[in-house]
Amino acid sequence: MRTRITTLLGIEHPIVQAGMSWASSSAALPAAVSNAGGLGVLAAGPLRPDDFASVLAGLADATDQPYAVNIPLYRPGAADILDAMLARRVPVVIASQGSPKAHLQRFHDAGAVWIQVVATLEHARKAAAAGVDALVVVGAEAGGHPPASEVSTLVSVRRVLQEVSIPVIASGGVADGWGIAALLALGAEAVQLGTRFLLTEEATVHANYKAAVLAADVHDTALVGRRDLPIRGLRNAFARAIFDAERDQLAQEDYVALFKGSTLRQAALDGDVEWGKVELGQSAGLVARIEPAAAVMARLVRELDDATARLQTMAH
Numbered sequence: 001m002r003t004r005i006t007t008l009l010g011i012e013h014p015i016v017q018a019g020m021s022w023a024s025s026s027a028a029l030p031a032a033v034s035n036a037g038g039l040g041v042l043a044a045g046p047l048r049p050d051d052f053a054s055v056l057a058g059l060a061d062a063t064d065q066p067y068a069v070n071i072p073l074y075r076p077g078a079a080d081i082l083d084a085m086l087a088r089r090v091p092v093v094i095a096s097q098g099s100p101k102a103h104l105q106r107f108h109d110a111g112a113v114w115i116q117v118v119a120t121l122e123h124a125r126k127a128a129a130a131g132v133d134a135l136v137v138v139g140a141e142a143g144g145h146p147p148a149s150e151v152s153t154l155v156s157v158r159r160v161l162q163e164v165s166i167p168v169i170a171s172g173g174v175a176d177g178w179g180i181a182a183l184l185a186l187g188a189e190a191v192q193l194g195t196r197f198l199l200t201e202e203a204t205v206h207a208n209y210k211a212a213v214l215a216a217d218v219h220d221t222a223l224v225g226r227r228d229l230p231i232r233g234l235r236n237a238f239a240r241a242i243f244d245a246e247r248d249q250l251a252q253e254d255y256v257a258l259f260k261g262s263t264l265r266q267a268a269l270d271g272d273v274e275w276g277k278v279e280l281g282q283s284a285g286l287v288a289r290i291e292p293a294a295a296v297m298a299r300l301v302r303e304l305d306d307a308t309a310r311l312q313t314m315a316h
Contacts (some may be wrong), residue, residue: 001304004167005134008113009092010066012037013301014184016136016169017293018194019043019070019094019168020144020203020279022268027055028202028292031062036297039190041068041094046265049080056088066091068115073098086110094136115169119147120259124160133162134167136192141173143194143221143232143281148217150223154186161187175283177303180313193300195281200293208271210290212236212278218285226275227252227297233277238262 003014015038017030026048030040044052059067069090071081074097078085082103085093093107096117106256107114108131116127117136124135137160139153140146147156153172161168170183171192180191197203199214212234223230224239227246233239245255267276 001184001309003184005169008133008167009039012189013297013304015039015180015297015300016171016190016192017041017197018144018171018192019045019068020198021045021264022192023198023203023205024222025055026204027059027062028204029197029200030067031059032200032202032293033143033197033297034063034065035065036294037065037301038297039068039092043068043230044069044071044081044085045075047078049077049084049207052081053088053216055092059212061090068092068094070094070096072096073100073103080178083291085112099130100127100132104131108204117171118160119145119156120149121156121159121163124164128164128166130167131238134189135164136169136171139170139172140223140232141282142171144199145229145246146172146223146232148226148230153183157183157186159186172281173283175286177215177284177300177305178307179283180304181307182299185311193283195283196287196296197293198280198301199284199287199290200296201290205268208269208273209268209278211281212267212273213284214287214290216280216284221280221282221284225259227255231277231279232281234273234280236276236278237274238277312313 017033017040019041022045024043030042033040092113094115112244113133115134116132118124119138137157139156142151157170167189169190169192170188183191221232222235224233224242262277264277266272267278
């Protein structure tokens with residue numbers, strides 16, 4: 001299938017693996033996805049600059065296909081990470097949580113593609129005006145940091161497409177080829193999947209984390225931390241403590257301390273899935289097994305073919 005995104009990035013399938021801190025912060029998962037014809041994404045967020053340079057070199061050695069690095073621009077040490085990306089000539093940058101303006105020109109000069117992650121129409125307009133090459137538009141169903149407004153992927157993507165002309169990658173609520181087909185029909189040029197690739201053998205998170213996500217149904221997530229920087233996560237002991245704090249109108253300073261007292265690392269590396277932040281999307285309820293990323297990619301492509309063939313049978 002050829003779209004503006006597959007052409008822009010030089011990939012075979014309109015499938016992007018989301019950059020997920022810890023889960024795709026090693027070379028294994030992004031390399032497997034890129035080698036299977038999608039766009040694998042290395043998550044630089046939790047990596048120190050020296051570790052990042054080593055992991056990035058390993059990824060470049062593990063695939064001769066296009067790959068991307070996701071970088072939250074607000075993170076401490078972002079400048080060092082960006083310098084390492086330039087030195088390695090990373091082909092695709094997927095940036096989030098910050099303005100691209102200060103960095104865009106030098107990456108374009110180096111021949112890189114810059115994709116900006118947005119969760120609101122306002123940020124989509126600003127990123128497009130700044131000159132980014134494409135957008136990832138995240139809807140409320142997604143894990144991590146979806147829009148606090150809780151506007152769904154279906155509506156968010158369509159609204160952004162009414163305002164911008166650059167290619168859009170849709171993200172949130174998709175775990176199979178049927179969902180990919182739906183968002184392509186909506187006007188997206190590719191689809192980003194996170195939770196589906198979290199439940200792969202190559203994802204480098206604790207077994208407890210994978211087991212908790214695998215056991216979750218579509219109703220077992222919630223937007224947690226509305227008075228800070230909310231995440232979509234598992235309804236666990238941490239989430240219940242936050243809900244209690246909101247109900248009891250806990251003082252803001254104490255609320256922030258409670259929210260920040262739990263971390264993604266606590267769940268993803270240490271395996272504490274009760275008090276850690278277990279970030280996952282609603283699509284966890286659509287996933288029934290943990291398997292190799294290459295097998296996931298093959299199934300997604302088959303399902304996408306089946307879905308598009310079904311639509312074609314409806315044409316008069």
